[in-house]
Amino acid sequence: MTAPSVVGAPPDKPNALVELLLRLGDDRLVLGHRLGEWCGHGPILEEDIATSNVALDLLGQATMFLHLAGEIEGKGRDEDALAYFREVVEFRNCQLVELPNGDFGFTIARQFLFDVYAVVTLDALSRGSHADVAAISAKALKEATYHLRHSAEWMLKLGDGTDESHRRVQSALDALWRFTPELFVMDDVDREMLAAGVGMDLEQLRHEWDRVVRDVVAEATLTLPHDVVRPAGARGGRTGAHTEHLGHMLAEMQIVARSHPGATW
């Protein structure tokens, strides 16, 4: 939906730093919520606890990034307002994280692809020039590192496990692969932030991501899917174009806050 524009008025140029923070926060908010859906449904107790723990870390990171986004935006929105009172087209997460959980193999493969992305991007951001962004990223990086250890180990166990686990995690990888090019698209926001010394060179980081993903996939006796070429100009989650799944997820995530605004307990 586009807001009706006043003829002659200059279009609102989004603040690149706020946009970057929304992307970082929304990736974690949405994936954290998805992982939370496993709570009480994990295949074994340890993994039920593990996915809930990772979900908590991601929600905590989302809180920090979104809080800062709201502060810099200066419109009086805190992290809760941003999480519960934005519409689906205002979310800036990548599509990868909003996909439904599928089976445990799908959740692990999605997590693994994201965890590698989180580690390489947070490492770059933690060395950036914006003190708050760097501090939050450095803190989140410590957590992302052990999230990756967990998901990578499961890639090995499932890929190099039984025929059934191998088949399932391979089909998950095949289905997820077309959502990965979006992670590395550089747009105006990324270019402005990179030039300002705050952001990251996603095209450069892609090589690092590729190397780790390829190593683990090979070790897990899995086959890397064929590279997908992203159509030029294709829109994605970073500009508010989402799969049909995000709206359903948000409906569930936001209903209590919207039904009882300002409720406390």
Add this chain to the structure above:
Amino acid sequence: MVSRSVPTRDAVLAVLDTVMDPEVPVLTVRELGIIRDVSVAASGVVTVTVTPTYSGCPAIRTIEDDIIAALDRAGFGGAEVVTAFAPAWTTDWIEPAAREKLRAYGIAPPGMVEAGALVQLTRARVAPSCPYCGSPDTEIRSEFGSTACKSLCYCRTCCQPFEEFKAH
């Protein structure tokens, strides 16, 4: 009642030494290493700077409330808690005496944080000794435990499951 006298920094620290971590109630918030600064303004208002352990630690709000309540009870009303993210919290800040308290409580204390490669795949780390019988014949069952800061372990000697405070 809100006291208007200006407390000394040491008096504030003494109060903080009575505030326990809600999830590991043998450690004070200072022993846990999350108190990064204490300042007292000329007006007497106390500001305590806290850094979270894990980003998603659900205890952080409780800890902030506990600090403010304890200071209030000591007559230092109107205290403020501010959050600092840098430098990121590490278990290396937990002193040896506090580590011993953890062990006595049945939680294996954290080892030192190793600076490894950015992406490390093999779990080379050695399982911690059993806090109950001291046996090194243990295994790590899961890196994720009842709270974000702990892992689940098992002692093969005394057949006792136990928790480890993870190096972080």
